[in-house]
Amino acid sequence: xxxxxxxxxxxxxxxxxxxxxxxxxxxxxxxxxxxxxxxxxxxxxxxxxxxxxxxxxxxxxxxxxxxxxxxxxxxxxxxxxxxxxxxxxxxxxxxxxxxxxxxxxxxxxxxxxxxxxxxxxxxxxxxxxxxxxxxxxxxxxxxxxxxxxxxxxxxxxxxxxxxxxxxx
Numbered sequence: 001x002x003x004x005x006x007x008x009x010x011x012x013x014x015x016x017x018x019x020x021x022x023x024x025x026x027x028x029x030x031x032x033x034x035x036x037x038x039x040x041x042x043x044x045x046x047x048x049x050x051x052x053x054x055x056x057x058x059x060x061x062x063x064x065x066x067x068x069x070x071x072x073x074x075x076x077x078x079x080x081x082x083x084x085x086x087x088x089x090x091x092x093x094x095x096x097x098x099x100x101x102x103x104x105x106x107x108x109x110x111x112x113x114x115x116x117x118x119x120x121x122x123x124x125x126x127x128x129x130x131x132x133x134x135x136x137x138x139x140x141x142x143x144x145x146x147x148x149x150x151x152x153x154x155x156x157x158x159x160x161x162x163x164x165x166x167x168x
Contacts, residue, residue, distance in 0.1 A: 067091055085116035086129040093132050109133045117146075124154035128163060135167030143167050 068091055074084035092109035113133040116126040131146030147164035154160060 064091065064095060080119050082116045082120035082123050082126050085112045085119065086123070086125045089113035089116060089129040089133055093129070093136055096136055106133070106136060110137065122153065124150045124157055124160060127153060128157065128160050131160075131167065132163045135163070140167065 068088065071084050071088040071091065074081055075088065078084070089109045089112035092105050092112065096106045096109060109129075110133050113126070113129040116123070117130045120126050127146045127150035131143045131150060134140075134143035134146065144164075144167075147160060147167065150157060150160040151164070
């Protein structure tokens with residue numbers, strides 16, 4: 001994420017522990033910058049709400065639902081806001097990767113990443129989102145192309161290198 005004017009999602013996986021930070025562009029959602037953090041929530045892909053994590057999982061789901069709502073609100077206000085589409089795609093992709101095994105959320109990520117890329121193909125974040133989603137869908141050669149384009153557009157982008165490395 002490059003700054004306070006961006007909408008983005010950062011997720012870090014360390015032994016199946018999520019740390020998600022959601023930044024919402026000022027003036028887009030209720031006129032303020034809002035940051036939500038969910039730390040040290042461990043998920044089992046087979047059982048996303050094991051006994052001792054039920055409260056943490058509920059907080060995680062509420063925070064993610066809120067983030068998705070903010071991104072959708074931004075898109076409703078400006079349907080050509082490519083960063084909001086990319087952020088929605090990334091959020092859905094992380095949900096697919098860590099919580100859900102069904103394809104519905106991956107389909108939503110696919111649609112949002114396609115829209116971000118359609119609006120702003122020169123935007124590294126759009127290329128990163130598309131590469132991330134395609135990698136999760138098992139379409140690795142297409143994923144590689146988008147990550148390589150993102151890196152050419154923004155050589156110092158952590159997200160481009162990190163997610164490209166995960167997709168390999």
